[in-house]
Amino acid sequence: VHLLVVSGLHVGMVSGCLFLVGTLLARTSARILLRAGARRFAAAFALLGSGVFVWISGAGVPALRAWLMSAMVLIALMIGRTVRGLTVVGVVMGGLLLCSPLVVHQQGFWLSFAAVLALVAFFEPVPSAAGVASEKVGHARGWRRALFLFLLVQLVLLFALSPLLASFQGGAPLQSPLINALVVPLVAFAALPLILLAALMLPVPVLADCLLATADTTLALVMTLIGAAARYEALPMGLAGIGQWSLMLTLLGSLSRRPAPGTLTLLVLLWWALLLPDGRRPPVPGEFTVTALDVGQGSAILVDTHRHRLIYDTGPRFASGFDLGDAAVIPTFRRGRNRTLSGLVLSHDDLDHTGGAASVVAALQPQQVWASFDLQESLSGVGSAGCATGMSWEWD
Secondary structure, three states: OOOOOOOHHHHHHHHHHHHHHHHHHHHOHHHHHHOHHHHHHHHHHHHHHHHHHHHHHOOOOOHHHHHHHHHOOOOHHHHOOOOOHHHHHHHHHHHHHOOOHHHHOOHHHHHHHHHHHHHHHHHOOOOOOHHHOOOOOOHHHHHHHHHHHHHHHHHHHHHHHHHHHHHHHOOEEOOOHHHHHHHHHHHHHHHHHHHHHHHOOOHHHHHHHHHHHHHOOOOOOOHHHHHHOOOOOOOOOOOOOOHHHHHHHHHHOOOOOOHHHHHHHHHHHHHHHHHHHOOOOOOOOOOOOOEOOOOOOOEEEEEEEHHHHHHEEEEEOOOOOOOOHHHHHHHHHHOOOOOOOOOEEEEEHHHHHHHOHHHHHHOOOOOEEOOOOOHHHOOOOEEEEEEOOOOOOOOO
């Protein structure tokens, strides 16, 4: 989803391209060079142009956040000041929270800002007398360096976002650095520019259609790669206890200022602390926990005893094929260290309560299914029994 919406990467790319265009325009006009200067004119051109782009896209929170960040940098260029990346992130985060406090309930808010903070903290250059410009790199070496930095970005994001992903979704996909390294350039540097060019070329329908067809082919390749990666489950992780959270905070804090190789080794060891048991299982027989999932209309409930796990109803399924069993019930179940589903209860034959049953049965293979109605053929392969008045059993 984040790849195919107007996100920070797209806004940043548009701002950068417009800055380049503004610089080229300024160098063709002596009047602009004398009155404003190439850098000042290019910054103003990029600021206004990217603002129009964000406005046309609907000014969603990710796009608005990215535009405000780029605006601070561009304004600093216009007035000849320098600004630290962490300052930009902090000011924009504070401004968004003041204007729209409810964004704290959106997972995307935390994931986006965590990603940006990690990248800024890790990559923001330390001021030095030599300066970055003094480094002369050959053309071939420059490409190798760019590829290395791009892969390093993906690894930093994996380490930085794993705690949040573990908290929100119960796991982190280890294939994400590889798949992101493939699909992010395809979307950002192929599909998006083609779509924008097609929009500009609408007065020439044949050319616009050709550009859109090429963009469509690119996006089809992107979806194929994502589909292939999605066949592999995320590594189940959890966060429980002050000790484990302390380790994670130490890890994230150490990401700043490009840690030394020895520190990086420690970070990898700390990262594996996410694999520790998450403590959801009741510690002693006789106790149980109940987790009621917010699935909208309908119900989905997870019951954990000391050695057994039960799911009661699986949430709704919609006409599009999307079901909450796959989207909510299965990820929540996999947060726990016990991956065996002892029983599944389907209360009554209503899509609000059984819509996700097929997904749950296929993914979790319950040892026993109880239902108050005849199960569909797709669910008949598991052990099943009809519910009857007076039935009971005892676990732990």
